[in-house]
Amino acid sequence: xxxxxxxxxxxxxxxxxxKPEETKNSAQGQRETTDLAGxxxxxQELMRKLASKxxxxxxxxxxx
Amino acid sequence: xxxxxxTLLGVCALVAASxxxxxxxxxxxxxxxxxxxxxxxxARFVAEAKALGATDAQIDGFQKLVADNGLARGxxxxxxxxxxxxxxxxxxxxxSDPKAALELAKLLAASDKPLLRAHLRYHMAEVFLEADDPExxxxxxxxxxxxxxxxxxxxxxxxxYYAQSLAEIPYPELAIPRFKAFLxxxxxxxxxxxxxxxxxxxxxxRQRDSRLHDLADRMRKTRRDLQKKxxxxxxxxDQEKYLEELQELIEQFEExxxxxxxxxxxxxxxxxxxTQSGLVEGxxxxxxxxKKPTLADRWGDMKDxxxxxxxxxxxxxxxxxxxxxxxxxxxxxxxxxxxR
Numbered sequence: 001x002x003x004x005x006x007x008x009x010x011x012x013x014x015x016x017x018x019k020p021e022e023t024k025n026s027a028q029g030q031r032e033t034t035d036l037a038g039x040x041x042x043x044q045e046l047m048r049k050l051a052s053k054x055x056x057x058x059x060x061x062x063x064x
Numbered sequence: 065x066x067x068x069x070x071t072l073l074g075v076c077a078l079v080a081a082s083x084x085x086x087x088x089x090x091x092x093x094x095x096x097x098x099x100x101x102x103x104x105x106x107a108r109f110v111a112e113a114k115a116l117g118a119t120d121a122q123i124d125g126f127q128k129l130v131a132d133n134g135l136a137r138g139x140x141x142x143x144x145x146x147x148x149x150x151x152x153x154x155x156x157x158x159x160s161d162p163k164a165a166l167e168l169a170k171l172l173a174a175s176d177k178p179l180l181r182a183h184l185r186y187h188m189a190e191v192f193l194e195a196d197d198p199e200x201x202x203x204x205x206x207x208x209x210x211x212x213x214x215x216x217x218x219x220x221x222x223x224x225y226y227a228q229s230l231a232e233i234p235y236p237e238l239a240i241p242r243f244k245a246f247l248x249x250x251x252x253x254x255x256x257x258x259x260x261x262x263x264x265x266x267x268x269x270r271q272r273d274s275r276l277h278d279l280a281d282r283m284r285k286t287r288r289d290l291q292k293k294x295x296x297x298x299x300x301x302d303q304e305k306y307l308e309e310l311q312e313l314i315e316q317f318e319e320x321x322x323x324x325x326x327x328x329x330x331x332x333x334x335x336x337x338x339t340q341s342g343l344v345e346g347x348x349x350x351x352x353x354x355k356k357p358t359l360a361d362r363w364g365d366m367k368d369x370x371x372x373x374x375x376x377x378x379x380x381x382x383x384x385x386x387x388x389x390x391x392x393x394x395x396x397x398x399x400x401x402x403x404r
Contacts, residue, residue, distance in 0.1 A: 003310040010303040017295040024293065030398040037290035043306075044283035051276030 002046055009039045097241075099249045100209075104217045109139065112179040112215060118146035134254070135217040143183050150180065154187055160356075162363040165191045165393055166374055169386040182212035182222075189225055195359055196288070197396060198232035200389055205229060220250040224257045228264070234281040236268045243268075279309055292396055363397040 016024065016032055023029055110123055122145050130138035144151035149171055156164035165188065172184040185208040192201040205226040213219050227242035243261045246253070271277035283306060289299050363371070378390045 003307060003314065006303065006306050006310060010300065010307065013290065013295050013300055013303060017300065024295075025399070027399045030293070033290055033293045033295065034398075036295070037287045040283060040287040040290055044280050044287055047276060047280040047283060051271070051274050051280055054276065055270060055274055
């Protein structure tokens with residue numbers, strides 16, 4: 001799922017980057033980058049949760 | 065430690081001249097850095113506060129301010145009382161007014177008093193941190209550490225926030241030794257800061273060796289770059305790299321799964337399944353419905369001419385160092401609603 005979500009963010013970033021500068025610098029452009037940042041942030045949070053979960057599991061296994 | 069190394073360390077070691085250089089230095093192993101901070105000298109502080117305009121009555125009230133608010137806050141309140149322009153700028157900050165950064169920077173550019181500069185830089189760092197801009201916070205706190213230490217009881221908090229800003233960028237390799245230095249050099253700091261620093265060191269050290277945490281750290285930086293409207297090739301290359309790394313990690317886990325002869329723990333059926341299905345109890349609301357307007361909201365709500373006035377002042381009334389800092393700060397706050 002993480003990979004799929006990251007693919008979506010990558011595509012949206014590329015699509016946004018091809019827009020004219022005027023559009024990118026408009027208020028709508030600002031909203032789109034805020035939205036993009038939010039999506040990247042969600043992937044980051046999921047990645048962090050997964051990393052924390054796996055390290056706890058590893059710690060538990062090593063403790064056995 | 066030889067003389068050359070000792071000279072290079074001290075204050076300069078606390079402040080990262082550049083991330084790459086400092087990362088290289090930290091990677092070389094732990095270094096014993098000489099503590100550049102001296103214990104708070106109240107007599108010196110009072111003399112400097114008087115030189116800034118504090119009256120005898122204000123100085124007499126200082127102990128009460130400290131008793132009511134703690135040493136760092138008490139000192140800040142005394143300076144606010146002594147320097148009305150500083151107080152006015154901090155009031156703007158407290159009301160989340162976008163003009164606060166400009167007013168603080170103007171006072172900073174005009175002041176040659178280390179005590180006042182220290183407090184101005186501290187408040188500017190707060191403004192930047194509130195705007196989720198740890199890079200700018202690191203810059204201004206670095207200026208404080210290079211130029212203004214040993215004048216104000218804010219030193220301890222500055223050392224903590226410097227490490228915290230580095231952790232948020234994220235530069236964990238730079239943040240860990242600085243959190244440790246804070247713990248070593250400020251044993252009298254409030255328990256709130258010391259406990260947070262301990263937690264940060266444990267968490268950052270635990271994360272340091274994890275490839276997944278490293279990936280999450282880099283994604284956090286990309287999130288911030290996207291927020292700053294950076295969507296060009298370097299960002300896209302970083303994002304492509306995340307995909308490649310995710311694919312590699314998936315393959316590694318699949319391989320591990322095969323070797324273990326089953327799915328990794330966590331994917332199997334629950335050992336304690338629910339006896340009935342249904343929604344958890346609660347009001348179902350997400351987030352804060354009566355959310356206070358953010359700094360960016362306040363900036364967006366300003367009239368175009370007020371925003372343009374601030375931008376013109378940044379261009380015309382600030383030296384290059386602060387101009388660049390504030391250009392980036394206001395750019396990040398976004399365009400006004402008049403442009404929407």
